[in-house]
Amino acid sequence: MKNAMIRLVGIGKHFGEIVALDGVSAEIRESEFFSLLGPSGCGKTTLLRMIAGFDEPSTGEIYIDGKSMDGVPPNRRPTNMVFQNYAIFPHLNVADNVAYGLRAQRQAKDEIRGQVSETLEMVGMAGFENRQSHALSGGQRQRVALARALILKPKVLLLDEPLSALDRQLREQMQTELRHLQRAVGITFVFVTHDQEEALTMSDRIAVLFDGKVAQLDSPIELYRRPANKRVGEFIGVMNFLRANLISEFPGGYEVDVEGLGRVAVSMRQAPGGASASRLLAGIRPEMLTLVFDDADSSENYAKGEVVDTQYLGDMTYYEIALDGAGKTVTLSMRNTAGRPILAPGTGAKVRWTPESVLLLN
């Protein structure tokens, strides 16, 4: 495993009465694309600004590359930041913006010019040296902000919701480009976003932040498959929650009674938090349930119900299904493969599940 590039140890931050961060601990690895994901106001920007050195933590300590950052000002930290509004210097042209940090290091003019055009080329802005900054589009400003930070070859690049101001198409294009860029330069990226899809597609690992606390820190796959609690499960993708009661514990798992499904034997692996509470929740992703169209299907694990709503999306169809004996409907998604019928609301439905479909949450 790679070394820790950033170590956050029990970071707390309060602004007067407001607690913005509360005991955040995490390790961000070298050359990793790390995302801070959470709803607006959960403390992402605050944490990023403390890593950059614009704010001091109220409690706890930050280490970057093994060194404590206590009292180290932003201009002496091996980090650079891409601001949410890009903060392009309006009175300087593109080349002067990008060269801004290098000029502080008193390098030769030719050397600087070479590096500027090299970096601009890397972010897809070759030939834009003399463009005035007010004549740049949103996407171009973003690239200039990236170039301006990357030219200094920081150990860590901090990005605060850099894509949120862009329109959808450009945003998706920049997601891919940013990911490629990060792989190419091998710099640790700490990327702040409130968009779970963005975080899932781009990151090596994600820390989900709720109310100033880390709710879960995992790879995108683990986060999606095994969210630590209901709130994380809801925040990332769609998840159905059915009430469940513990029947018994057996070696390697739990036997539970799930409303609408009946008895399910859940393996330990699908119950990351154990089954301590008496009232449990069964979390099921829409694609973990399948409609059975073939009456001859002999599998045992199925539930009966009725289609309440059908949402046809071209490649996929989403169904709302009222399971017999369940208090609320479940969402189920089916890929529209050749010859597969689409069920209309009101039709009876047979839903198949497997024990692996179910995640047991407290």
Next chain:
Amino acid sequence: MRGKPGALAVYAAAFLAFLYAPAILLPVFAFNDSKVIAFPLSGFTFEWFRQILDADSLHDATLNSLFIAVSTAILATTLGTFAARASTRYRFPAKAGIMGLVMTPLVLPEIIVGVSLLVAILQLGIELSLWTIVLGHVLICTPFSVAILGSAFQNFDKSLEEASIDLGRSRFATFRLITLPLVLPGILASLLVSFTISLDEFIIAFFLAGSEATLPIYIWGQLRFPQKIPALMAVGTVLLVASLTLLATAEFLRRSSIRRTGTDAAKGLM
């Protein structure tokens, strides 16, 4: 309010005429070939402007006024920069009260400012001179400077300074390379406005002047001599043109400052 647009237009025209007609009379009589200020006009002349060139005491008063106005502009703008920056960037106790006191001279009657300063200065045993006038003028110009620079700093995006520091520059370098260039038009505007206000301020100067007269005091003194009045019209014309040019330049700079610091609002101060 249900006034017809027509009535409003008449009102507006009358208002503007009342405001500016007297000022237009200045240049009219300044070029009129007659010692009496009355219609009908009797001919065109440069005589009154030529008289200006010969009046030594007028030159002394002008130099005094220029000295006072330049000193005032520099001091008021320096103080205004600090105050505007503090009020837009930092939080401190009693901020609203302190800023209110800084801005009060804007609405205080000048005669009160003049009298109270005179009393205080005499009590302190300070001799009246051009510097005591500068003192009074700084007091009334600083609020204007704070207002102009306040809008420049308000529109200034704080993350620009943070970005500069993040890119490895010191605080001082950041001020020099980012902050100063971006608020420079505001600073120039403040210098020009303070200069203009100080240049034609009469009441405070009258109270705080020692033996040396300023230009407005000189003009006031000359009004006792009817034969000097046409020349005063010429002086007034020069002052009018100079003031308007300076204020227009100041407003232009202020707007370009707002543009450069990245906001769309271009509402005029004047």
